[in-house]
Structure formats: structure tokens, C-alpha cells
Amino acid sequence: MDKFETIKGLVAPLFQANIDTDQIIPKQFLTRIERTGYGAFLFNDWRLNSDGSPKPNFVLNDQRYAGASILVAGANFGCGSSREHAPWSLLDYGFRVVIAPSFGDIFFNNSLKNGLLPVRLDEKIVNRLVEDTQTIDGYSLTIDLENKTVADASGVIATFEIDEFRRYCLLNGLDDIGLTLQHEEKITAFESKAGR
Amino acid sequence: MKTLYDKIWDRHLVHAEVGKPSLLYIDLHLIHEVTSPQAFEGLRLAGRKLRRPDLTFGTIDHAIPTVNRNLPFKDPIAAQQVATLRENCREFGVKLYDLDRIEQGIIHVFGPEQGLTHPGMTIVCGDSHTSTHGAFGALAFGIGTSEVEHVFATQCLQQDRAKNFRINVEGELPFGVTSKDIILGIINEIGANGGVGHVIEYAGSTIRDLSMEGRMTVCNMSIEGGAKAGLIAPDDTTFEYVSGKPFAPKGEDWERAVANWKTLTTDDGSHFDKIVDIDAAALEPFVTWGTSPDMSVKVSDNVPDLSHARDENEVRSFERMYQYMGLEPSQPIDKINIDRAFIGSCTNSRIEDLRDAAKVVKGYNISNRVNAMVVPGSMQIKRQAEEEGLARIFIDAGFEWRDAGCSMCLAMNEDILQPGERCASTSNRNFEGRQGRGGRTHLVSPIMAAAAAITGHFVDVRNWKFKD
Numbered sequence: 213m214d215k216f217e218t219i220k221g222l223v224a225p226l227f228q229a230n231i232d233t234d235q236i237i238p239k240q241f242l243t244r245i246e247r248t249g250y251g252a253f254l255f256n257d258w259r260l261n262s263d264g265s266p267k268p269n270f271v272l273n274d275q276r277y278a279g280a281s282i283l284v285a286g287a288n289f290g291c292g293s294s295r296e297h298a299p300w301s302l303l304d305y306g307f308r309v310v311i312a313p314s315f316g317d318i319f320f321n322n323s324l325k326n327g328l329l330p331v332r333l334d335e336k337i338v339n340r341l342v343e344d345t346q347t348i349d350g351y352s353l354t355i356d357l358e359n360k361t362v363a364d365a366s367g368v369i370a371t372f373e374i375d376e377f378r379r380y381c382l383l384n385g386l387d388d389i390g391l392t393l394q395h396e397e398k399i400t401a402f403e404s405k406a407g408r
Numbered sequence: 409m410k411t412l413y414d415k416i417w418d419r420h421l422v423h424a425e426v427g428k429p430s431l432l433y434i435d436l437h438l439i440h441e442v443t444s445p446q447a448f449e450g451l452r453l454a455g456r457k458l459r460r461p462d463l464t465f466g467t468i469d470h471a472i473p474t475v476n477r478n479l480p481f482k483d484p485i486a487a488q489q490v491a492t493l494r495e496n497c498r499e500f501g502v503k504l505y506d507l508d509r510i511e512q513g514i515i516h517v518f519g520p521e522q523g524l525t526h527p528g529m530t531i532v533c534g535d536s537h538t539s540t541h542g543a544f545g546a547l548a549f550g551i552g553t554s555e556v557e558h559v560f561a562t563q564c565l566q567q568d569r570a571k572n573f574r575i576n577v578e579g580e581l582p583f584g585v586t587s588k589d590i591i592l593g594i595i596n597e598i599g600a601n602g603g604v605g606h607v608i609e610y611a612g613s614t615i616r617d618l619s620m621e622g623r624m625t626v627c628n629m630s631i632e633g634g635a636k637a638g639l640i641a642p643d644d645t646t647f648e649y650v651s652g653k654p655f656a657p658k659g660e661d662w663e664r665a666v667a668n669w670k671t672l673t674t675d676d677g678s679h680f681d682k683i684v685d686i687d688a689a690a691l692e693p694f695v696t697w698g699t700s701p702d703m704s705v706k707v708s709d710n711v712p713d714l715s716h717a718r719d720e721n722e723v724r725s726f727e728r729m730y731q732y733m734g735l736e737p738s739q740p741i742d743k744i745n746i747d748r749a750f751i752g753s754c755t756n757s758r759i760e761d762l763r764d765a766a767k768v769v770k771g772y773n774i775s776n777r778v779n780a781m782v783v784p785g786s787m788q789i790k791r792q793a794e795e796e797g798l799a800r801i802f803i804d805a806g807f808e809w810r811d812a813g814c815s816m817c818l819a820m821n822e823d824i825l826q827p828g829e830r831c832a833s834t835s836n837r838n839f840e841g842r843q844g845r846g847g848r849t850h851l852v853s854p855i856m857a858a859a860a861a862i863t864g865h866f867v868d869v870r871n872w873k874f875k876d
């Protein structure tokens with residue numbers, strides 16, 4: 213996993229509640245056995261017509277948001293299935309941060325394990341961010357994981373909570389499996405004690 | 409005083425440290441073709457071993473055809489994915505129940521049916537509906553592919569403790585109201601994110617009176633209410649179901665196991681972070697009308713109009729749903745015509761579901777406007793239904809009778825809705841495009857789906873004229 217450093221980037225709004233993983237990456241792309249290359253299929257059915265041409269009304273096809281690395285979305289983002297293809301496709305498309313009032317649990321975990329930062333912010337702030345992306349040209353944010361802040365041109369506008377351990381792993385690009393294997397003896401001891 | 413969840417948690421704790429997630433031991437790891445290839449690849453790249461192949465079991469369900477599946481797949485990429493699972497299982501020594509086996513089926517039907525699922529276990533699978541196994545009083549939840557790899561390598565997971573949420577359902581279920589309607593009613597009440605961060609324990613007399621099949625239907629959809637997992641304390645119904653299954657404990661081990669399982673109940677006076685009470689007598693058959701599983705109404709109701717939206721955001725989401733679903737506000741539910749009916753998925757494809765649906769179907773033909781199919785949850789169920797004469801009833805009525813798999817629950821194979829087609833479905837997700845791009849899904853119980861297939865539109869199954 214790459215280390216997560218401070219991200220400064222353009223913000224794209226996708227303001228709907230309950231955006232599920234079937235929308236983020238539709239099932240027809242789940243038969244691939246690779247971990248990479250899913251960006252091309254991100255929001256496929258919303259972003260592209262059946263013939264592969266872009267749908268003009270979809271926000272990610274709006275030139276104003278081309279190259280955005282931060283997505284702002286409605287509550288319960290990433291609900292639905294456990295497919296890790298969802299964060300893979302967001303990352304591959306170029307997103308590093310998703311901001312929403314709440315997230316589906318499995319998506320939240322999957323994101324952290326891949327270096328995509330899910331930021332929970334109060335609904336009021338999210339509403340305001342969405343408005344700013346629509347009214348201010350080139351609206352950008354700086355997400356500072358070290359200090360847990362979200363800033364725009366006017367300065368820090370919000371702070372966010374994140375589990376300390378997760379923050380530490382993201383900042384240092386640490387591998388979960390390596391960390392768990394440090395407790396190998398305890399795992400073995402548990403197995404013999406519990407008869408497994 | 410501990411809840412059932414707390415007890416299972418404590419019994420599986422390998423390591424805990426302040427400020428870090430705990431390390432939880434995993435008793436059973438189920439795998440399928442879609443979410444495992446990248447995890448096996450990860451092991452290989454890191455030169456790691458699969459720690460406990462003996463606690464890992466696989467079957468094939470998501471991307472496979474449900475007709476002529478002994479022929480080469482039409483989709484070469486799906487074929488490669490299945491071939492990859494076979495190779496991986498061989499290389500790492502995992503038992504795989506392949507397409508030629510009677511045990512093959514949807515992973516969450518397969519586990520309980522083989523007796524792999526026991527009360528008090530921790531069970532994971534790279535699939536969100538792993539919550540199904542909670543019906544046995546096992547802590548079971550879906551994980552992503554990185555976590556699948558983590559379990560492969562360590563047989564443990566890093567976890568934070570969830571909150572406790574209790575849902576009490578009390579009273580006798582009215583005629584025509586099923587376990588599916590209980591869970592649709594619950595999700596309608598708590599919302600699609602009402603359970604986020606929580607493990608739900610379902611309790612109360614209505615839950616106690618359900619069969620294991622019914623309990624699995626309820627726990628299956630816990631994730632649709634956002635919950636990490638769903639649990640039902642094990643009792644005699646549970647023990648009876650597990651007893652004699654291929655992987656159930658035998659002889660003295662069985663006695664010991666049952667004595668242990670009997671301790672798996674929530675202590676009186678335990679703390680719950682959230683409690684919701686549901687009156688079974690007030691439930692009706694539910695039909696979803698929108699593209700989120702909490703967007704449901706009772707069959708006697710209408711599609712809600714905008715006055716039912718709670719705020720601005722919901723007004724916009726209602727408008728989006730009317731358009732996507734091709735519905736009018738205030739349209740009566742029983743005036744909605746359907747094109748397709750799907751009886752299947754890990755929610756409702758067990759023998760009891762098929763028996764109930766067959767009772768409705770018996771003596772009728774499906775509407776000539778409707779294309780309908782039954783996809784049993786496992787090949788074993790398929791055979792049993794054929795032996796019991798259920799298959800004949802479905803086939804005579806005009807249903808297609810398929811081989812086991814996920815099929816049109818997520819439409820990764822050829823079983824797929826065309827744009828604009830409307831389906832009465834016994835599955836668990838009505839998301840946009842879930843059953844095919846532009847497809848319109850209404851979630852219902854098996855008896856409601858069967859009745860709709862016959863009449864060509866939704867009907868209140870409580871008034872059904874059974875021909876028997």
C-alpha cells in the first residue's frame with residue numbers, strides 16, 4: 213500500500229444518499245481476476261451509454277471536474293456488497309479521498325486497506341461542500357491526514373475523526389498481514405488451547 | 409452480563425491492545441470465485457502459506473450459468489475466473505465443491521446445508537450476505553478481498569468491537585406474512601443505514617417460532633439495514649437442523665457441542681445500544697418500490713407520494729426512483745404489472761421457500777406476459793424439490809427450472825433483466841441495475857413472487873385461492 217500523504221485536489225460532487233457498490237462498479241466487471249484496471253468501469257452505468265460514449269449529464273463527465281481526486285457524496289456511501297473492486301475502481305480512476313456523512317461498513321474498511329481515505333463529515337458541512345463545488349470554479353480541498361483537517365482556500369473548514377491505528381497505518385503504508393503475523397505465537401497458542 | 413455477541417467475541421479474542429483493533433480468531437472461512445483470486449495472488453506474491461486450509465471451504469456460485477453448465481461457458485472471462493479458483497484450491501489445499509458435486513450451491517446455502525455452520529463460530533466470506541449464518545448464533549460477516557487474504561495468511565482478522573442492537577419481534581405472524589416480510593418490515597423501520605456499526609440480535613416469540621430457513625432469510629438481509637451482522641440465539645430448532653449434517657459433530661462430540669451451544673444466549677439485563685420492537689400482527693406482505701431496500705410498502709398500500717419524503721434530499725431521491733422504476737406517486741401496488749419473476753438467491757431459495765411457493769402455484773399457469781424462473785439454492789435442494797414433486801408443479805405452470813447458483817440475484821451470468829423490464833424478485837437487493845442495466849426490481853417473499861407470476865401483477869397473497 214502507498215503511504216497516504218496530504219492530498220490537495222479538485223473536488224467532484226456526487227450528491228445522493230445510499231450510493232451502493234453496484235453503482236460504483238457494476239457486476240459485469242467482477243469476473244476479472246486482476247486487482248488493477250477497474251478505473252475504466254467506475255460508475256459505468258451512470259457514466260457511459262451502452263455504446264461506451266459518455267453521458268453528458270453525469271457529473272464526472274463535466275469538464276469542470278476533470279481530474280478531481282476528491283469525491284463528495286451523500287450518506288451511506290458504499291453500502292451493499294463486499295466487493296473490494298469498489299475502492300480499487302475509485303483509486304484507479306484517480307480518487308484518493310471520499311467525503312460523506314456516513315459509509316457502508318465493509319466499504320469503509322476496504323478503502324482504508326487500499327489507501328483510499330473515507331472522511332466522515334457532518335451532513336451540514338457536506339451540504340456546504342457540495343454547494344461550493346457547484347458555485348466556485350476549480351473548488352479544491354486539502355486533506356491533511358496527519359492533522360485530520362479539511363481545508364479550502366479560506367483555511368481549515370473541518371476536522372475529522374479517524375481511528376488512530378488506521379491513521380498510523382495509512383501514514384506509514386503498513387501491511388496489515390505483516391502486523392498480525394507479529395502475534396503468530398499468540399495465534400498458535402490460541403489454536404492449541406481452543407482445540408482448533 | 410454479556411450479550412450473545414459479546415460472548416462470541418470474547419471466546420475468539422487472540423490479542424487485544426489499547427488503541428489498536430483486536431485480533432479475532434476465525435473458525436470457518438468460505439470462499440467463492442469472485443472475491444478470492446486477488447487474495448490468492450497476494451499470498452503468492454508475498455510467499456505466504458494459507459494457514460488453515462482445513463478451515464477453508466469453497467464452492468462456485470456467482471458467475472456460473474444455471475442451464476447447460478457442463479458446456480463451455482459463453483463468457484470466457486467468467487470461465488477463467490472459475491478455472492482460477494480450481495487451480496488456487498488445488499495449489500493451497502482447499503476443499504472445493506465444484507459444479508459436478510451435489511453439494512454445490514450458493515455459498516450461504518451450502519455452508520449450513522453441509523453442517524459447516526455451527527452456533528458460536530466466527531465465520532467470514534468475501535460476500536456481504538455472510539450475515540445469513542448468524543441464524544445459527546454464529547458471528548458471521550462479509551469481508552473484502554484484502555481481508556480474505558489476511559484470513560488466508562493468519563486465520564485471524566483485525567476487528568473493532570461493534571455496538572449491540574436488539575430487535576424484538578413479538579406475536580404470531582398473520583397468514584401470508586413470511587420471514588421475508590419481517591426483515592423487509594424491519595429495514596423499512598430502521599432504514600438502509602440504521603444498523604451501521606452494530607450487530608443486530610433478533611429476538612422475541614416470532615423469531616423463536618421461525619424455522620431455520622426463516623431465520624436465515626431474516627439474518628441474510630441484516631446487511632441491507634447496514635448492520636455488520638445479524639444473530640439469533642441457538643435453540644432446539646437450531647440443534648435439530650445441524651444434527652446429522654455431514655460436518656456436524658458426532659457421538660460424544662455432539663453432546664459436548666450442544667451443552668456448549670446452550671450457553672450461547674444473551675444474559676438477562678445486558679446492555680443494548682439500540683432496541684427496536686416490532687409487532688408481528690401489524691406486518692403485511694411487503695413490496696419494495698424504490699432502489700434501496702428500505703423503500704418498501706405494504707401490499708395494500710400505494711407507491712408513496714412526495715408528502716412522505718422526510719427532507720429535501722429525500723424528495724430528490726423519490727423523484728429519481730419514480731423515474732428509474734417507471735412508477736407514479738400514489739399508484740396502487742396491485743396495479744403494477746411485472747415482466748419477470750425470480751425465485752432464488754441466498755435469501756429465499758431453500759426447500760421451505762420452494763414448498764411455500766409451490767403451494768401458491770399448484771394448479772395455475774403463469775401469466776403469458778411473464779417469464780418466470782426458479783433457481784434452487786443448491787443442487788441438493790434441487791434434487792429434493794424434484795423428489796417432493798415441487799419441480800413438476802413449477803414446470804407445469806410454465807416456470808423455468810434451473811441449476812443452483814446466484815443467477816439473477818446479481819445477474820453476473822446470462823440470467824439478466826433487459827432495460828425497463830420489471831421483476832418480482834425474492835432476492836435481497838433492488839439497487840439500480842442490480843439485475844441488469846435499466847432493470848426494475850421489486851423485492852418480495854417467495855409466495856408473493858409466485859402469485860405475481862401467475863396474475864401478471866402484484867396481488868395480496870393473503871387472499872389467494874389455493875387449488876389443493
Ligand code: SF4
Nearest residue numbers: 537753754814817818
Ligand atoms: S445469491 Fe445474491 S446475494 Fe446471495 S451470495 Fe449470490 S449474489 Fe450474493
